[in-house]
Amino acid sequence: MLTSRFAKYRALFRISFKDMLTWGWETVLSSFMLMLYAVIAIVVWIAIYSFTGVKSINGVDLTSTIIYFAIISALMPFLTWSAMVNKLSDDIRSGSIGSSLIRPMPYYLKLFFEDISSSVFNLAVSIAVILLVIFLGRLTPDAYVSAMFIFYFIIGFLIAELLGFIIGSLAIYLTDIYGIMVSVNWMITIIGGGMIPIVFFPAFIEKVLLLTPFPFLAFVPAATLSGVIGIGEAFSLAPVGLAWLAALAVVAYAMWAKLKTRINAVGI
Amino acid sequence: MxxxxxxxxxxxxxxxxxxxxxxxxxxxxxxxxxxxxxxxxxxxxxxxxxxxxxxxxxxxxxxxxxxxxxxxxxxxxxxxxxxxxxxxxxxxxxxxxxxxxxxxxxxxxxxxxxxxxxxxxxxxxxxxxxxxxxxxxxxxxxxxxxxxxxxxxxxxxxxxxxxxxxxxxxxxxxxxxxxxxxxxxxxxxxxxxxxxxxxxxxxxxxxxxxxxxxxxxxxxxxxxxxxxxxxxxxxxxxxxxxxxTFSRYIILEVRFIDGESGKGFETRGRVISSEPGHVKLGILPSMLKEEWLRKLITSDKVADYRINEPGLSSILARFYSSRDHRSKSADVDADE
Missing domain, CATH: 3.40.50.300 (P-loop containing nucleotide triphosphate hydrolases)
Known part of the structure; x- marks a missing residue:
């Protein structure tokens, strides 16, 4: 029974992966373009450190900043955005969600496994870049730091998936969700630590930002591995991350319940 | 079953x-x-x-x-x-x-x-x-x-x-x-x-x-x-x-010699089309009297005739167009 249940998702993973490979060059290019963004951030921060002459900002020196953004470059393609948004909103608007609902599997799990399979390439690139950063940056993460990083990496991925599902579901109310997608991308970039490490903000703002879900998509995993935040502080953020995961799961479930009743025959 | x-x-x-x-x-x-x-x-x-x-x-x-x-x-x-x-x-x-x-x-x-x-x-x-x-x-x-x-x-x-x-x-x-x-x-x-x-x-x-x-x-x-x-x-x-259910009529099509237009046919059924030398009539089966039909086809004015039962597509087309004429809106309007 369990094997046959798993076989469904394995089959879905397999065909989605094969489908993704037909877009091979596009996948490779988009992944590297996202990394390029982090490289630009590194250049900007080198300029800021050298222009201002400061040795460190809130205790973080230039080397740590570079390592931080090198890790961000590895995380960006994988964590910052879920392809689920476009797929879900397109399915809702065009009415092709019906083709998925006739299969004997939950629609949201179908989207999730499709997304995982299309992220496999990005994951492989992310791991390669992180290993390179650890080697070149002479990082020596101990078991706790490594475990904490993997934990936040998974939390970040799940938060990205849930945010993607919630934003995609908004297509039942809005004709076009592009504006919201762009806004959320900016939030991840600015207040999630994609452009400015959150520890660079004044302490009060830092505390407020760390109560939002966005730092878990970039800052928290990158800062944990690069040592920008200590293991104790990283550990203290776990309840916030888990609380957001639970809250977003509840919202996503409520959105799905609403969405199910609003689907019509030809799309919304 | x-x-x-x-x-x-x-x-x-x-x-x-x-x-x-x-x-x-x-x-x-x-x-x-x-x-x-x-x-x-x-x-x-x-x-x-x-x-x-x-x-x-x-x-x-x-x-x-x-x-x-x-x-x-x-x-x-x-x-x-x-x-x-x-x-x-x-x-x-x-x-x-x-x-x-x-x-x-x-x-x-x-x-x-x-x-x-x-x-x-x-x-x-x-x-x-x-x-x-x-x-x-x-x-x-x-x-x-x-x-x-x-x-x-x-x-x-x-x-x-x-x-x-x-x-x-x-x-x-x-x-x-x-x-x-x-x-x-x-x-x-x-x-x-x-x-x-x-x-x-x-x-x-x-x-x-x-x-x-x-x-x-x-x-x-x-x-x-x-x-x-x-x-x-x-x-x-x-x-x-x-x-x-939807086609009560049989179609009678008659071609005349010398541009005759089928005068008086309207008493027999519904004239679908009429032009000099040709008339198309929808007739209820009960109105298609044998004697009248025999007279018609043996008439020296009639060049050719054809009796058709309408096909499903023409029945549906006629049905839809008749519904359009007497349709009542099923929509309920309400201001947003």
């Missing part, structure tokens, strides 16, 4: 929006219209039946089949598929239903060959490798797709794609199959292949089919027709009964 489908008094409404005017800000001055897509529809389908669901665009056909397949939830009424509620038990029922959505919502992966989708379907529905091999061989022969199923889907013609869509929907050998306009845009050989497959699957495996179509020719494969108009069921019966 037990019923596979039971639809009892099912209604479904949708909100649609219409701009009140064409001004610059007309998008903000929209009028909400509540459309009754289904309005108290009831029917049932027995095991092994092939039922054609007919109706014009917007008549409620797609809403009906999406309600039966558990995609939509009815506002009121009850739907039962194989004894289960399709909306609540959607995943359970999905194992026993096959759905072909036509060209609008394809299930085949566009960039991959159909064989990849077939294997995906095999694993999703837990079809054993032995059964899969046998069924695939059966479908390849039945639908004549041996030369196409390993090509990329996007390279296939519409007819080839539709046949492969059908395989993807039926590989798990469902008990009940829903086909939403499966032959639309499909050429004659492919259409005949699809029709042959439907009949063969019913004969061999007792599959039950509900087929929506605009192609009158497709009706020939149906045992029964259910017809919807503005969300209401207006006909449920055998194709022959559709003719007797």
């Amino acid at each position: 037990p019923n596979v489908i039971e639809v009892e008094n099912v209604s479904k409404r949708f909100n649609t929006y219409e701009n009140r005017d064409t001004g610059l800000f007309s998008s903000f001055r929209r009028k909400k219209k509540v459309v009754r897509a289904l309005d108290g529809v009831s029917f049932s389908i027995k095991r092994g039946e092939i039922v054609a669901l007919l109706g014009r665009n917007g008549s409620g056909k797609s809403t009906m089949i999406k309600t039966i397949t558990g995609i939509l939830h009815p506002d009121s009424g009850k739907v039962s598929v194989l004894g289960l509620d399709p909306w609540r038990d959607r995943q359970k029922i999905a194992m026993d239903i096959g759905v072909v959505f036509g060209a609008t919502h394809p299930q085949l992966y566009w960039n991959l060959p159909p064989i990849d989708t077939f294997e995906y379907v095999r694993d999703v529905y837990g079809v054993s490798q032995k059964d899969y091999n046998e069924r695939l061989k059966f479908f390849i022969e039945l639908l004549d797709i041996s030369k196409v199923y390993k090509k990329q889907t996007r390279q296939l013609s519409l007819g080839e794609r539709m046949k492969c869509e059908m395989v993807a929907a039926l590989l798990h050998f469902p008990k009940f199959v829903v086909m939403d306009e499966p032959t639309i845009g499909v050429d004659l050989p492919a259409r005949m292949g699809i029709k042959k497959a439907v009949r063969e699957l019913r004969k061999r495996y007792g599959m039950t089919f509900l087929i929506t179509t605009h192609v009158v020719d497709d009706i020939s494969m149906a045992d029964r027709i259910v017809m919807l108009e503005k969300g209401k069921k207006i006909f449920d019966g055998k194709p022959d009964r559709l003719k007797s």
Whole structure:
């Protein structure tokens, strides 16, 4: 029974992966373009450190900043955005969600496994870049730091998936969700630590930002591995991350319940 | 025979929006219209039946089949598929239903060959490798797709794609199959292949089919027709009964010598067209008196005559146009 249940998702993973490979060059290019963004951030921060002459900002020196953004470059393609948004909103608007609902599997799990399979390439690139950063940056993460990083990496991925599902579901109310997608991308970039490490903000703002879900998509995993935040502080953020995961799961479930009743025959 | 489908008094409404005017800000001055897509529809389908669901665009056909397949939830009424509620038990029922959505919502992966989708379907529905091999061989022969199923889907013609869509929907050998306009845009050989497959699957495996179509020719494969108009069921019966219900007239066509125009024919029936030398008359069978007909055809003024029973397509066309004239709006208007 369990094997046959798993076989469904394995089959879905397999065909989605094969489908993704037909877009091979596009996948490779988009992944590297996202990394390029982090490289630009590194250049900007080198300029800021050298222009201002400061040795460190809130205790973080230039080397740590570079390592931080090198890790961000590895995380960006994988964590910052879920392809689920476009797929879900397109399915809702065009009415092709019906083709998925006739299969004997939950629609949201179908989207999730499709997304995982299309992220496999990005994951492989992310791991390669992180290993390179650890080697070149002479990082020596101990078991706790490594475990904490993997934990936040998974939390970040799940938060990205849930945010993607919630934003995609908004297509039942809005004709076009592009504006919201762009806004959320900016939030991840600015207040999630994609452009400015959150520890660079004044302490009060830092505390407020760390109560939002966005730092878990970039800052928290990158800062944990690069040592920008200590293991104790990283550990203290776990309840916030888990609380957001639970809250977003509840919202996503409520959105799905609403969405199910609003689907019509030809799309919304 | 037990019923596979039971639809009892099912209604479904949708909100649609219409701009009140064409001004610059007309998008903000929209009028909400509540459309009754289904309005108290009831029917049932027995095991092994092939039922054609007919109706014009917007008549409620797609809403009906999406309600039966558990995609939509009815506002009121009850739907039962194989004894289960399709909306609540959607995943359970999905194992026993096959759905072909036509060209609008394809299930085949566009960039991959159909064989990849077939294997995906095999694993999703837990079809054993032995059964899969046998069924695939059966479908390849039945639908004549041996030369196409390993090509990329996007390279296939519409007819080839539709046949492969059908395989993807039926590989798990469902008990009940829903086909939403499966032959639309499909050429004659492919259409005949699809029709042959439907009949063969019913004969061999007792599959039950509900087929929506605009192609009158497709009706020939149906045992029964259910017809919807503005969300209401207006006909449920055998194709022959559709003719007797909606076509009370026999068509009499007469060609005259010397430009005669058939004066006085209007007392015999409804003149459909009249021009010098030619008249077309719709006559009630009871008005077609033998003696009058004999006189007419032996008259030296008549060059030729023809008596026709109208075909299904002309019956439907005439029926739709008559409904347009006396239609009452089923829409309920309400300001947004």
